[in-house]
Amino acid sequence: MRKRTLPAATALAVLFSSVALVAGAAGPAAADSAKILPVKSAGDVVVDGVHQRVYVSDPAGGKIVVTDYAGTVVATLADLPGVNGLEISADSGQVYAAVAGSGRIVSVETGTYTQSASYDLGAQGARDLAVAGGRVWFGYAQDGIGHIGSLDLSGAEPVVALAQDGGQFWTGTPLLGADPAAPGVLAVSQEGGSSVAVYDVASGSATLRVSKDVGAGNMREVDVTPDGQRVITASGAPYRHPAYSTTDLSEVASHTTDAYPNAVAIAPDGTLAAGIDGWYQPDVYVFPQGSTKAVRTYDFPNTGNTSGADTLEPGALAWSPDSSRLFAVSRNSAGVLTLRTFADPTKSVPALTVTAPASAARAKALTVTGKLTASEPLPAGTPLTVTRTDMESPTGKSLGTRTLKDDGTFSFSDTPPAGGKVTYKVSYAGDATHTAASASAVVNVSRATPTLTLNNNGKVYSHGQDVAFAAHLGTTYKNRSVEIWADPFGADKPKKLVKTGTVNSSGNLWVTLDMSRDTTLTAVFKGDARYAPKTVKATAYAKVKISQSLSRHYRTGKIGSTTYHYFHKNTHVISTTTMSYHKGRKQRLQLQVYFDGKWYDGNSEYFTLGTNGKSVVDLGAAGDSGIRARIRASYVNGSSGDTVNSTTHGAWKYIYFSN
Numbered sequence: 001m002r003k004r005t006l007p008a009a010t011a012l013a014v015l016f017s018s019v020a021l022v023a024g025a026a027g028p029a030a031a032d033s034a035k036i037l038p039v040k041s042a043g044d045v046v047v048d049g050v051h052q053r054v055y056v057s058d059p060a061g062g063k064i065v066v067t068d069y070a071g072t073v074v075a076t077l078a079d080l081p082g083v084n085g086l087e088i089s090a091d092s093g094q095v096y097a098a099v100a101g102s103g104r105i106v107s108v109e110t111g112t113y114t115q116s117a118s119y120d121l122g123a124q125g126a127r128d129l130a131v132a133g134g135r136v137w138f139g140y141a142q143d144g145i146g147h148i149g150s151l152d153l154s155g156a157e158p159v160v161a162l163a164q165d166g167g168q169f170w171t172g173t174p175l176l177g178a179d180p181a182a183p184g185v186l187a188v189s190q191e192g193g194s195s196v197a198v199y200d201v202a203s204g205s206a207t208l209r210v211s212k213d214v215g216a217g218n219m220r221e222v223d224v225t226p227d228g229q230r231v232i233t234a235s236g237a238p239y240r241h242p243a244y245s246t247t248d249l250s251e252v253a254s255h256t257t258d259a260y261p262n263a264v265a266i267a268p269d270g271t272l273a274a275g276i277d278g279w280y281q282p283d284v285y286v287f288p289q290g291s292t293k294a295v296r297t298y299d300f301p302n303t304g305n306t307s308g309a310d311t312l313e314p315g316a317l318a319w320s321p322d323s324s325r326l327f328a329v330s331r332n333s334a335g336v337l338t339l340r341t342f343a344d345p346t347k348s349v350p351a352l353t354v355t356a357p358a359s360a361a362r363a364k365a366l367t368v369t370g371k372l373t374a375s376e377p378l379p380a381g382t383p384l385t386v387t388r389t390d391m392e393s394p395t396g397k398s399l400g401t402r403t404l405k406d407d408g409t410f411s412f413s414d415t416p417p418a419g420g421k422v423t424y425k426v427s428y429a430g431d432a433t434h435t436a437a438s439a440s441a442v443v444n445v446s447r448a449t450p451t452l453t454l455n456n457n458g459k460v461y462s463h464g465q466d467v468a469f470a471a472h473l474g475t476t477y478k479n480r481s482v483e484i485w486a487d488p489f490g491a492d493k494p495k496k497l498v499k500t501g502t503v504n505s506s507g508n509l510w511v512t513l514d515m516s517r518d519t520t521l522t523a524v525f526k527g528d529a530r531y532a533p534k535t536v537k538a539t540a541y542a543k544v545k546i547s548q549s550l551s552r553h554y555r556t557g558k559i560g561s562t563t564y565h566y567f568h569k570n571t572h573v574i575s576t577t578t579m580s581y582h583k584g585r586k587q588r589l590q591l592q593v594y595f596d597g598k599w600y601d602g603n604s605e606y607f608t609l610g611t612n613g614k615s616v617v618d619l620g621a622a623g624d625s626g627i628r629a630r631i632r633a634s635y636v637n638g639s640s641g642d643t644v645n646s647t648t649h650g651a652w653k654y655i656y657f658s659n
Helices: 011-020
Strands: 033-036 045-048 053-058 063-068 073-077 083-088 094-099 104-109 114-120 129-132 135-142 145-152 159-161 174-179 182-190 195-200 207-213 217-224 230-237 240-245 251-256 261-266 272-276 284-287 296-298 311-319 325-331 337-343 351-355 366-373 383-389 397-403 409-414 420-428 437-445 452-454 465-473 481-488 496-502 508-515 519-525 534-542 546-551 555-559 562-568 574-579 586-595 598-608 614-618 628-635 653-658
Touching: 045 083, 045 311, 045 325, 053 083, 063 083, 083 129, 083 135, 094 129, 129 174, 129 182, 135 174, 135 182, 145 174, 145 182, 182 217, 195 230, 217 311, 230 251, 230 272, 240 261, 251 284, 272 311, 284 325, 351 420, 351 437, 366 420, 366 437, 383 409, 397 409, 452 519, 452 534, 465 481, 465 519, 465 534, 481 508, 496 508, 508 519, 546 628, 546 653, 555 653, 574 586, 574 628, 586 614, 598 614
Parallel strands: 174 217, 217 261, 261 311, 562 653
Antiparallel strands: 033 337, 045 053, 053 063, 063 073, 083 094, 094 104, 104 114, 129 135, 135 145, 145 159, 174 182, 182 195, 195 207, 217 230, 230 240, 230 261, 240 251, 261 272, 272 284, 284 296, 311 325, 325 337, 351 366, 366 409, 383 397, 383 420, 420 437, 452 465, 465 508, 481 496, 481 519, 519 534, 546 574, 555 562, 574 614, 586 598, 586 628, 628 653
């Protein structure tokens, strides 16, 4: 059996993990995004397209979290014990939530995130919801038997109808599936079961159309296609997402995924998102309407501390109403849940390559080649636009349109009129089923290349150290002038010219900089009649100043050759870190626990620095004696809130808990 956790688990590690959930983590700065959710579980996900909000129920936490499309929390609705299934009204005005712990369905007003109504169902354990036939349908269990019921809100008073099973027997709480475009069809199964039933609900009551044991193992979710013709299921077995006819439940299609299917969501345009619980396989597969070949897959990263990557929560897939975004909730090995937003999930992503000679003679013909491929094949004749940029056409000159051959390749010839850097850019505009793509190739044409260098590239310096940089220019014709530009990392420090002048007899131009942050230096030679312009860059790195102290220990002493801070088992450890300040900067505290002769990662978390560069953190107490731990403060480039310095680790501080 595969292990998902390390063997070292202590009270202190658990305590530190609880602290780590406070700050959260930043999502990627791209069209796709990922943000940690402040929840313990994910029962269901629905999307409000009018207000561009995502609702995630948390049964374990008894709440609903509302985020924007990027995953930023905008509201939290608490005091909802066991809240699970969610549905949204046709006008996106209300979100309905099944509150299993109180036997009710509550209605949330989407404009204000306030509870607008609460409906007593007269039955406990309502869990899954579906809107069909003008009613809100719910699955519940009573006296160990599962049933389906409905809530009719069309009249002056709400009407609840229970046990509308049509003779179908469910041993657990039913799972429901429906689609707004097929309001007369309701699909029903039950978690862990193997049977599926289809009901006609157009009249407002449920009439059993067909029921069948489809041979599924551990059913997790069902959904109905917009045309009402198919039910698609996600179950632990088989390792695929089958589609069944809503007429007789015969299998009519099979969507190849992997072990173990646990989610299915169908977009308004019929696109299928199929999810699995897989550590080492893609987690989500996207199938165009009517196709059993995935146009796109998504493989979650590993944000935990085991070899297996993050996994999809059961049933935690949802589409935006315009089918432009897909939302998924994942869980890592530490139990942290993340809302992942995928843009343009219905489109195939083409791969475009462009190849040209690295150098060529001016006014001589050269050939550019390339290839465009995609999971949804592009036909021969697909147009590509070509642009050439050079000294005579710095904004680009159109070279017209080229087309793909049968094998996806293309080629064209061109005679560059100007010397220097010539760029050929090939672009594909995209279409309804493909994203746009572009790629470039650069050719150096016709002029001698001078030697130009900058020293100290890649070197790392102490914070505040004075460093001498030299630009060296080799043989040229007439121009012996060089510019040196410095661009400190961070938007608050603009790139500036720090030195310009004629190189000395050795070909060098020197400048001294105070290294308080990472800096990119650029040396520029503007060229002359016989030698081409040249620009070179060198990046030198600067660490931060960092120190850390622990307090509330009653003594220090050595274990072996290592000095430990001794704490009573119920005494809170106070860590104080002092670090070079930058706006928004955070320190990372990393905890390791000593177990069976080895150090194991317990957890790590980021804490904001004050404007004085200090951060004081209460790490809590172990509660047990005999625990050995160590902690260190670090600045981590990118993760500590900025990217202006190089990653710097402080010294480990060692802790021992006694009676």
